[in-house]
Amino acid sequence: MHTRHTLVLTAATLFEQRGFARTRLSEVSSHAGVSSGALHFHFASKDVLANVVQEYSAATLHRAASDARDRSDDALQGLVDITHAVAARLNTDVVARAGLLLDWDAAWEGGHRLGEEWRDCVRAELLTARAEGALADEVSLADIEVSVVAVTTGFEALARQDPTWLSHQPLTGFWRLMLPQITAPAWTAPTDPAGAPVHRQEREEAAPRRALAAAGSNIGSYQVS
Numbered sequence: 001m002h003t004r005h006t007l008v009l010t011a012a013t014l015f016e017q018r019g020f021a022r023t024r025l026s027e028v029s030s031h032a033g034v035s036s037g038a039l040h041f042h043f044a045s046k047d048v049l050a051n052v053v054q055e056y057s058a059a060t061l062h063r064a065a066s067d068a069r070d071r072s073d074d075a076l077q078g079l080v081d082i083t084h085a086v087a088a089r090l091n092t093d094v095v096a097r098a099g100l101l102l103d104w105d106a107a108w109e110g111g112h113r114l115g116e117e118w119r120d121c122v123r124a125e126l127l128t129a130r131a132e133g134a135l136a137d138e139v140s141l142a143d144i145e146v147s148v149v150a151v152t153t154g155f156e157a158l159a160r161q162d163p164t165w166l167s168h169q170p171l172t173g174f175w176r177l178m179l180p181q182i183t184a185p186a187w188t189a190p191t192d193p194a195g196a197p198v199h200r201q202e203r204e205e206a207a208p209r210r211a212l213a214a215a216g217s218n219i220g221s222y223q224v225s
Contacts, residue, residue, distance in 0.1 A: 004042045006032045012053050012098035020050060021107035047110070050102055054112040057099020061114070064089040065121055068196070075128035076135070076183070077191050080175050082125065083152050084168065084195035086118075090156060091166045100156065115153070122148050134191075136184045144182055168194060 010032040014023040025046050029039040043049040068085035072078035090097050103114040126141050126148075135141070151174050158165040175193030183191065 003032075003034055003038055007034065007039055007042060007049070008052055008056065008095060011049050012056075012095040015050065015053060015098040015105075016094060016101055019107065020046075020102060020105045025049070050108060051110055051112075053095055054099040054102055054110050054114070057096045057102075058112050058114060058117070060093060060096050061086055061089060061100075062117075069125075071196055074134060074189050075125045075132055076179075076187075077189070077196075079122065079125040079129065079148070080179075080191060080193060081195045082121065083148070083175075084171055087152070087155065087166045087168075087171055090159070091163065097156075118153070119145065119149050133184055134187045134189070135182055139182045144178075147178065171195075 007028060011023065011028045014027060014031065023046070025039060025043075026036065028049070029036050032039070043052070064085045065082045068081040069078045072081050090100070099112070100114050102108045102110060103112060123141075123145050126135070126144055129135050130141060135144070152171070155165045155170055164170075172194045175191075179191055179193055
C-alpha cells in the first residue's frame with residue numbers, strides 16, 4: 001500500500017504541475033523512486049492512474065463537505081461551512097487539487113465531473129435553505145448558485161499562482177457581502193461568514209502548509225493530510 005500511495009501522490013503532483021498530457025509514467029516512477037515494473041503492477045496505464053487520482057479527490061472533497069454539513073444546524077450556515085472546508089482541503093491536499101484540475105484538463109477524458117458535482121452540492125444546500133426559510137423570497141436561487149460556484153471555482157484557479165486565494169480572508173469577504181443580500185429578513189439564526197470555528201482553525205493551519213508546498217521543488221516533500 002505504501003508504494004501505491006507514493007505513486008498516486010507523485011502522479012498527482014506531476015498532473016498539477018504539468019497537466020495530464022505532459023506527464024509520463026516513466027517520470028512518475030522515477031520521481032516516486034520505484035521501478036517501472038512496480039508502477040505497472042499497481043496501474044496498467046496513465047488513464048488508470050489518473051482515474052485513481054480523481055477517485056481520491058472526489059472521495060476526500062465529498063468527505064470534507066459532508067463533515068462540514070453534519071456540524072451545521074441549518075443549510076445556509078452549512079453551505080458557508082462547506083465552502084470553507086473544501087477550500088481548506090484543497091489548500092493542503094495535492095491529490096484533491098490534481099483531481100479537480102484533471103476535471104478541466106482538455107487532454108483528460110475521465111469519468112468524474114467534479115465541477116458538476118460541486119454545482120449540484122451548492123444547489124442542494126440552497127434548495128434546503130429556501131425550504132427552511134433562510135433565503136429572501138425575491139432572490140433567485142439560480143443567481144445565488146451561479147455566484148457561489150463561480151466565485152469558489154475562481155478562487156481555486158487563482159490559488160494555483162497565489163495560495164492565499166484559498167485562505168479564509170477572500171472567502172469570508174465574499175460571504176460577508178453575499179449573506180445580507182440573500183438572507184430572509186425574518187431569518188433569525190446567525191450565519192457566520194467565516195464558517196464554523198473548527199473550519200477557521202483548519203484554514204489558518206492550511207495556508208502556511210500550502211505556501212510551503214508551492215515553494216518546494218522536491219516532489220517527495222508533498223504530503224497528503
